[in-house]
Amino acid sequence: MYIGSIELKNNIILAPMAGITDLSFRTICKEKGAGLVFTEMVSSKGLYYGDKATNRLTKIDDWERPIGIQIFGSDPKIMGYIVEKDLNQRDDIDIIDINMGCPAPKIVKNQDGSALMKNPKLVREILRSVIKVSQKPVTIKIRMGWDSNSINGIDIAKIAEEEGVSAVTVHGRTRDMFYSGKADWDFIAEVKESVGIPVIGNGDIFEPEDGVALFNHTNCDAIAIGRGSMGNPWIFERIQNLLDGKEDRIPTTREKIYMAIRHLNMACDLNGERVGVKEMRKHIAWYLKGMKNSNEIKNKINTVEEREEVEKLLMLYLEKEG
Numbered sequence: 001m002y003i004g005s006i007e008l009k010n011n012i013i014l015a016p017m018a019g020i021t022d023l024s025f026r027t028i029c030k031e032k033g034a035g036l037v038f039t040e041m042v043s044s045k046g047l048y049y050g051d052k053a054t055n056r057l058t059k060i061d062d063w064e065r066p067i068g069i070q071i072f073g074s075d076p077k078i079m080g081y082i083v084e085k086d087l088n089q090r091d092d093i094d095i096i097d098i099n100m101g102c103p104a105p106k107i108v109k110n111q112d113g114s115a116l117m118k119n120p121k122l123v124r125e126i127l128r129s130v131i132k133v134s135q136k137p138v139t140i141k142i143r144m145g146w147d148s149n150s151i152n153g154i155d156i157a158k159i160a161e162e163e164g165v166s167a168v169t170v171h172g173r174t175r176d177m178f179y180s181g182k183a184d185w186d187f188i189a190e191v192k193e194s195v196g197i198p199v200i201g202n203g204d205i206f207e208p209e210d211g212v213a214l215f216n217h218t219n220c221d222a223i224a225i226g227r228g229s230m231g232n233p234w235i236f237e238r239i240q241n242l243l244d245g246k247e248d249r250i251p252t253t254r255e256k257i258y259m260a261i262r263h264l265n266m267a268c269d270l271n272g273e274r275v276g277v278k279e280m281r282k283h284i285a286w287y288l289k290g291m292k293n294s295n296e297i298k299n300k301i302n303t304v305e306e307r308e309e310v311e312k313l314l315m316l317y318l319e320k321e322g
Contacts, residue, residue: 001035001222003198004137004166006066006094010035011222012211012236014229015169015202016070016097016141017041018104023059024266025283028259029229030064033237035222037067041099044073047082059270060092068095068139072102074111074122080129088135095166096136098126100156101143103175114175118146123156127163137166141202141224144187147176153187154194161195169200169224179227189218200224208248211239231286233259253291257318260287261311268307277307284310292321 001011014021014029016038021029026037039057046054060067069087073079079098087093100123102113109115116123131138140160145151157168170191172183183203192199201220205211206228214223229235234251241248251259263283268276281302288294297317304310 001198003036003095003139006137008035008066008222010240012239013200013222013224014038014236015224015226016068016099017226017230018102019279020230022057022267022270022279023061023064024263024270025233026064026067027061027266028263029233029236032233032235033240034233035236036095037064038097039067039069041102042069042071044071044079044082045075047071047086048078058090058093060090062092065092066094067092068097069093070097070099070141072099072107072112074116074126076122076125076129079126080133083130084133088133094136095139096130096134097139097141097169098130099141101141101169101171101175103143103178108175114143114146117142117152117156117175118150120152120155120159124159124163127160127165131164138164139167139169139200140165141169141171143171144174144184147174151187154191157191157195157197157199161197165197167198167200167221168195169202170220172201172203185214185217188214188220192218192220198222202226204228205235205239208235208238208242211235212242215243231256231283231289253321254318256287256291257314260284261314263287264307264310273307274305277305277310280310284314288317294321 001008014034014037018041021040042057100116107113144153160168170188172188188201198221200222201214201218202224205225264280267280285298
């Protein structure tokens, strides 16, 4: 599959997630078969004003490529400027994705993220400003609409196609649903039928069978996995195995524990031990999800601040339960 001029190894994609898809997690997902990965959501204003924390989110390893950077904002001039003066100069970035789907209150209160879906005119202005200067393929991520009374995802996708966007990712929920209820795969199929550019389906892919079902239900060109990859990077290769007619293989408890330890060490190397251990608490809880008698170890890990202690607790759990 191609997005613009960028060829992907496959069409199973790691969706961008704030606070989740950092360099360490992306590396693991890439190893486990993701055909494309995305950075965390990055503020265009943060880049414009040279904010150090924002710039850290753009740290990329060449090994991850192809990779997309996801930016958010609502000022067409600023977004066009940072693409032209900053992102165009980055040889390590392959695709620029614009977030038009984030439902978080702190994002939409500034008219960013899914708030853009209430303003198709501004969507067009942003896309025109960015695509006019971008030397890389531009994609967008949208939802069905702001709420059930303003479902306009097809209109936004058509605007994107008219302005030269290379692909559109569709999350089958409205903004007011956040992540509740069930993703509407029928709507993703409608978007696919309505535009000629590649459509990437997103929403409720938690098991390998879900990924295959989304492809079959919508005829979409690719799928993007967000929450279903948390603590579960194996989902990419497992979906690909099913698509290839191969047998599915569920990771063992031992594999999950060793992956959690490896992820822990990568996160600590990337962010420093104090931050890395704190960030990994949620990831470790996801790795341990569904394992027997795991609540006790999760609670202990949430009180520990040294990576060696976390690793020791995980190995003790493995000896006892593995």
